[in-house]
Amino acid sequence: MTLEAARLYGQFWARKNERAVLYMSAPRREGAAAVIPESLQERWESPAYRQREIEHALLTTEYYAEGFPMARANIGPGSLAAMMGGDHILQRDTVWFGPAVLETLAGIDDALRLRWESPMAAITEGITRQLAANSRGRYLTGGSDLCNGLDVLASLRGTQALLTDLHDSPEEVKRAVAIIDGAWREVFAWQEGIIARHGQKGSVAWIPLWCEGRWDALQCDFAAMISPDHFKEFVVPSLCEATAFLDHAIYHLDGAGQIPHLDCLLALPRLDGIQWMPGEGVPDESDDCWFPLYEKIQAAGKNLTLFCNGAGAQKLLRRLSPTGLFLCVGVSNKAEAEAVLAARYF
Numbered sequence: 001m002t003l004e005a006a007r008l009y010g011q012f013w014a015r016k017n018e019r020a021v022l023y024m025s026a027p028r029r030e031g032a033a034a035v036i037p038e039s040l041q042e043r044w045e046s047p048a049y050r051q052r053e054i055e056h057a058l059l060t061t062e063y064y065a066e067g068f069p070m071a072r073a074n075i076g077p078g079s080l081a082a083m084m085g086g087d088h089i090l091q092r093d094t095v096w097f098g099p100a101v102l103e104t105l106a107g108i109d110d111a112l113r114l115r116w117e118s119p120m121a122a123i124t125e126g127i128t129r130q131l132a133a134n135s136r137g138r139y140l141t142g143g144s145d146l147c148n149g150l151d152v153l154a155s156l157r158g159t160q161a162l163l164t165d166l167h168d169s170p171e172e173v174k175r176a177v178a179i180i181d182g183a184w185r186e187v188f189a190w191q192e193g194i195i196a197r198h199g200q201k202g203s204v205a206w207i208p209l210w211c212e213g214r215w216d217a218l219q220c221d222f223a224a225m226i227s228p229d230h231f232k233e234f235v236v237p238s239l240c241e242a243t244a245f246l247d248h249a250i251y252h253l254d255g256a257g258q259i260p261h262l263d264c265l266l267a268l269p270r271l272d273g274i275q276w277m278p279g280e281g282v283p284d285e286s287d288d289c290w291f292p293l294y295e296k297i298q299a300a301g302k303n304l305t306l307f308c309n310g311a312g313a314q315k316l317l318r319r320l321s322p323t324g325l326f327l328c329v330g331v332s333n334k335a336e337a338e339a340v341l342a343a344r345y346f
Contacts, residue, residue: 001140001210005066006202009210012326013248013272015303019344020317020325021066023208024337028062040090044075045123047130054131054139064337065344070204071135072142073127073191075120077206077219080146080184081155082120084112100158105165105172112156112176114183121187128191132198142204143191148184149177149238150222159222166230177238185245188216207275207305208328213247217275224257231261236268243270250305255279259293266300273303273324286312294320310336314343 011017035056037043054071063069075088076095082088089096102111115121124144132141146152153176154162165173192203192214202210205217220235243249251265254277265271274297276285283289285306297304303324308316313329317340331337 001066001068005068006210006212008066010212012209012303012324013211013215015301015324017323017325020320020322020327021209022064022313022340022344023067023326023328024064024331024340025061025067026064026331026333026337027060032056032060040092043092044090044095045127047126050127051130051134058138062334064331064334065341067208068210069139070142070208071131071139072204072206073124073131073144074142074206075123075127075144077145078147078151078155079120079124079144080148080180080187081152083115083118083124083187084152084156084180084183085115085118086156088120097155098158100156100161102157105157105169105176108172108176108179112179114186124187124191125194128194132195132200135198135200137199140202140204140210141195141198141200142206143188143195145206145217146184146187147219148181148242150220150234152180152184153177154222159225162222163225166226166234170233173234174237177234181238181241184242188214188245207250207252207326209250209305209326211248215246215248215250216242217250217252218242218271219252219254221254223261224255228260228264232264235261236264239265239268239271243268248272250275250303252277256282262293262296266297266302271302273297273305275305277307284308284312286315291319298324310340313340317343 008017008021012021035052037049042049058069078097081097085101086097135141202212203215204210207217218239223231223235249271250273251271252275285308294304298321305326307328310329310331313327329340
């Protein structure tokens with residue numbers, strides 16, 4: 001990463017940037033053989049395969065604006081569940097966590113604990129160490145998409161059972177969330193330490209933002225199924241604990257079912273911003289229908305993070321305030337990247 005890019009990321013977090021921060025990359029080399037895993041196990045669990053992936057990306061990808069190469073020890077969203085007694089199910093494009101293993105929340109202090117002896121802990125350590133040890137300043141290494149709070153508890157307890165628990169056993173739910181969040185902080189710091197020992201300064205998450213300190217993208221996909229009152233009771237305390245632990249945090253607002261919680265999120269003082277993802281079957285991020293949402297987020301003094309294509313980026317750049325705005329832009333070539341850059345200075 002260039003010094004200028006690092007400066008702009010610092011300004012983004014401080015909400016002092018006078019131009020939007022852009023992460024862009026495009027293919028630069030045609031004909032290079034793709035890196036294809038021999039099995040799902042290799043795809044998700046092999047440190048050597050992850051190294052081949054990033055080496056291929058370094059050869060075949062061009063980065064523009066504030067873009068940079070990065071490799072993450074990603075084993076699916078919510079992998080903490082598989083370190084706390086759950087199992088993981090490998091798929092081509094993601095990893096699922098289940099089936100539910102907690103038959104009851106009674107005696108939760110004995111049943112729910114971080115298991116360093118679990119296969120997921122070993123897989124996570126192997127990939128993290130592999131990527132961090134071989135980065136040598138060529139790319140940034142990020143940790144796992146661990147998740148915490150109700151999302152992890154839903155994997156361990158089952159979604160339907162947990163929805164009932166919110167009404168029938170609220171104190172047990174809160175205790176379980178507290179245990180999970182403590183484990184999240186422990187694993188997060190453990191991965192952070194591995195990466196830092198190999199000389200990396202700062203951190204990255206699945207949203208490709210760089211931060212000089214400790215940051216993560218927080219989420220609670222389970223929240224799409226609960227009321228604002230339950231969100232305040234069961235999710236907000238978890239978010240407050242997480243934002244106190246982190247230097248910076250962005251909330252992943254995934255789909256219209258999360259919009260009822262937006263006012264509550266915007267009121268959290270240590271939450272830096274919102275990453276909006278419309279979901280399937282609805283207009284994309286650059287559609288006019290979402291601009292009132294963006295204006296509300298920006299008016300509340302929060303950062304706004306969006307994923308978009310090149311044409312969408314140009315529209316967003318012309319209509320939104322650049323302060324605290326980050327766009328992760330998918331472009332196919334240099335000419336498209338240059339058109340987006342031109343729009344940034346419009």
